[in-house]
Amino acid sequence: MLKRSIQQGSFSDRLRGITLLATVSLLLISFVLFLTPRSPSDGLLSVESDHVRLERRGLLELRESRNYAVIFDAGSSGSRVHVFCFDKTLNLLPIGNVLELFVQTKPGLSAYANAPEKAADSLLSLLQQAENVVPKELRNKTPVRVGATAGLRALEGDTSDRILQAVRDLLVNKSSLKSKPEWVTVLGGTQEGAYQWATINYLLGRVGKKYSNTVGIVDLGGGSVQMAYAISEKAAEKAPAVKNGEDSYVKELFLKGTKYYLYVHSYLNYGLLASRAEILKAVGSSENPCILNGYHGSYIYGGHVYEVSSSASGSNINECRGAAFKALKVNESCTHMKCTFGGVWNGGGGVGQKNLFVASFFFDRAAEAGFIDSNKPVAKVRPVDFEEAAKRACETKLADAESIYPLVEKDNLPYLCMDLVYQFTLLVDGFALDPWQEITLVKQVKYGDSLLEAAWPLGSAIEVVSSST
Numbered sequence: 001m002l003k004r005s006i007q008q009g010s011f012s013d014r015l016r017g018i019t020l021l022a023t024v025s026l027l028l029i030s031f032v033l034f035l036t037p038r039s040p041s042d043g044l045l046s047v048e049s050d051h052v053r054l055e056r057r058g059l060l061e062l063r064e065s066r067n068y069a070v071i072f073d074a075g076s077s078g079s080r081v082h083v084f085c086f087d088k089t090l091n092l093l094p095i096g097n098v099l100e101l102f103v104q105t106k107p108g109l110s111a112y113a114n115a116p117e118k119a120a121d122s123l124l125s126l127l128q129q130a131e132n133v134v135p136k137e138l139r140n141k142t143p144v145r146v147g148a149t150a151g152l153r154a155l156e157g158d159t160s161d162r163i164l165q166a167v168r169d170l171l172v173n174k175s176s177l178k179s180k181p182e183w184v185t186v187l188g189g190t191q192e193g194a195y196q197w198a199t200i201n202y203l204l205g206r207v208g209k210k211y212s213n214t215v216g217i218v219d220l221g222g223g224s225v226q227m228a229y230a231i232s233e234k235a236a237e238k239a240p241a242v243k244n245g246e247d248s249y250v251k252e253l254f255l256k257g258t259k260y261y262l263y264v265h266s267y268l269n270y271g272l273l274a275s276r277a278e279i280l281k282a283v284g285s286s287e288n289p290c291i292l293n294g295y296h297g298s299y300i301y302g303g304h305v306y307e308v309s310s311s312a313s314g315s316n317i318n319e320c321r322g323a324a325f326k327a328l329k330v331n332e333s334c335t336h337m338k339c340t341f342g343g344v345w346n347g348g349g350g351v352g353q354k355n356l357f358v359a360s361f362f363f364d365r366a367a368e369a370g371f372i373d374s375n376k377p378v379a380k381v382r383p384v385d386f387e388e389a390a391k392r393a394c395e396t397k398l399a400d401a402e403s404i405y406p407l408v409e410k411d412n413l414p415y416l417c418m419d420l421v422y423q424f425t426l427l428v429d430g431f432a433l434d435p436w437q438e439i440t441l442v443k444q445v446k447y448g449d450s451l452l453e454a455a456w457p458l459g460s461a462i463e464v465v466s467s468s469t
Contacts, residue, residue, distance in 0.1 A: 066093060067468075069461035070130045070144040070177055072123065076151030078106035081126040082457040083133055086465055090207075090256050092447060095133050099450050100458075103129050109167075110151035113159050120166035127175055134177070143464045144177040147187035147456070160186060183464075187456075189266025190247040193219060193226030195459030197262060198255060200357050202462050203445035203452055208256035212351040215440075218431065220361040220423070222273040227340070227431065228264035230352035236261035240336050240345050249345055255466045263347030265340075270328070270430075272361040275422050276415055277301040278327040279320075280308065287311050289319035290418035294398035297414070308414070315394040315417040317387075324418075324425040341430040356439045358427075359454050363441045365419050368407040369393065377444035377451055383427040384435040390420035 065088055073080040083101035085093040092099050103126050112119035123146075134142050146167055152160040164184050171179040197217050201207050206214045216229030231250070239249040253260045269278060276299060279290060286307040293314030299306045311319075328341040336345040347353070367374035369389040372381060394417035396404055401413045408416055427433045444451040452458065 066135075066138070067465045068134045068138060068142040069465050070127075070134070070142060071457040071460050072126070072144070072146040073455075073457050074109045074123075074146055074148040074152065076108050076110055076149065076154075078104050078108050079123055079126060080104040080457075081123075081130050082461070083130050084458060084461045084465075086461075090462065090465065099447065099452060101130065101133050108151045109148060109163050110155055112163065113155055116159075116162040116166035119163045120170040123167065123170065124174065127170075127177075131175065131177065136176075139176040140178055142177050143183065143468065144171060144175065144179050145460055145464060146171075146184040147191070147460060148185070149187050149192070152186050188247055189224050189226055189268065190251060190264050192456050193217070193228040193264040193266055194251045194253060194262055195456035195463070196226065196359070196454070197228040197230075197264065198253060198459030198462050199456060200359075200442065200445060200454050202255070202458065203447045203454070207462065208258050211260055214260070214352055215355040215357050216353045218356060218358045218362070218427075220359070220426075221271040222361070223271040224266050224268045224274070225270045225426065226264065226266045227347075228262055229347065229350075229356075230260050231263050231347055231350055233261055235263075235348045235350060238337075238348065239263075249347065253463060255462055257466075263352075265344055265347075267340075267342070267344070270426070272365075272419060272422070273301060275324075275327065275426075276418060277304065277306060279323050279418060279422065280306045282323050282327040288323070288418075289316040290323060290394075290415070290421060291315055292393075292396060292398040292401055292414050292417055295414040299415075310398070310414075314397065317391055317394040317417070317421060320390075320394065320417060320421045321425060324422045325429055327422075328425060328430050330429050340432070346432070356433070356437075357442045357454075358439050359442050361419075362423060363443045365416075365423060366441055368405060368412075369416070369420060370405070370407070372441060374407065377442070377446065379441045380438055381441055382436050382438055383424055383433050386420050386424040386427070387435070390417060390424055393417045393420055 067086045069084050071082045073082065081103050083095060085095050087093055095101050105122065105126060109119045109122065112122065131139060148160070148164065152163065164186070168179070168181055168184045171177065171184070196219050198207065200217055201214045204215065211230035211232065214230045216227070219226045236250045242248055247266070249263060249265060251262045251264050253262055280288060280299060286309050288308060289311050291308055291310040293310050296309040299308050330341045332341070332343045334343050338346045338348065340346045366372045366379065366381065366386070371385050371389050372379035398414060401408070401416065402410065405413065405416060412419070428435050433439070442454050445454050
């Protein structure tokens, strides 16, 4: 009995010892594993799921911090869509490798005058490409605007209204973007000038600052010329009333948290191509002192045909200046305190007009005449430079012009003296600039490491995003 009891005790002791040894061994193994660095595959599923969740949340927050805008420029020759992306402080963000998506198609909306639905459908491919770069969760918050220009303005009756309504229906029925009826419209010259002002000042980093720190713009198109610059609230209050149906002299813009009072006016029939017709009418004879020696032909503008030929003695800068002065109606009676030309209020002047950026045909003719580098996006000049270039052009015979001015298109050569004289007269007599005042000719504006066109769609995008953030 005693021997059996001793054997049972020693067995129990051995069992407890084995158990203790196993427990200690497991604890040591666990401790070593705890101290040993994990391989990438350890806990892969749980780590990956946490990472994916965090990544998705971060991507969503990043996307939601962005604001997109889709702007259609429906011109006479074709339709174009611009897509811009901004951060919360309205800085431009890249879309892929570029700062804007830009796609175009031809013909323009006005080519479908008798088929409004087809006109609207012509925008469908552009719309789809625009939507594809906007994240799905942001599309219903992304504004889409359509601004039609010269092409629709020229259509008769209610044709343009029916086309615009078809475009509105297209956006409602086939787009997930945010649209409003008033965002589909024929863009007036005043609006175009205001958006051009917003574009250039934005790209220069002036938007959001005091109006006195902004620059003014003069945009010389083919049919009209626009001037726009910021003025004080007091000056805006002094703006004269306009006739029914005319655009007011002052447009209010809210950009980057700042309200601007913008003097803006569009002078219809005083764009470069339209001005030729005005000068031809002012002379009243087929022989014109602005036409290069040796030319005889015709000029067609606005459905009218003008017989054109040079004077027997060739072009003459002084006589051409007189014709341009007469065409601008500089001496027309002015009922306001200060006027530009044609009896139009000049906005009162002031600091917002001191720094002028001058675009479109001003840049093109200066480059073609050879007094600025066409390969550079901006150039500093003075109005007198146009006069000097005009003197050289007016002394040139048409037979020699092609070799002297290789950048000028053949159809424009006979009118080179006229164009340069008109541009000088417009700046000095029309807008009352000092002939020696420095102005900036601009085609593109540098933004970061990129160059962007100084065009109105960006200004429209800035305004609509500013008003919704």
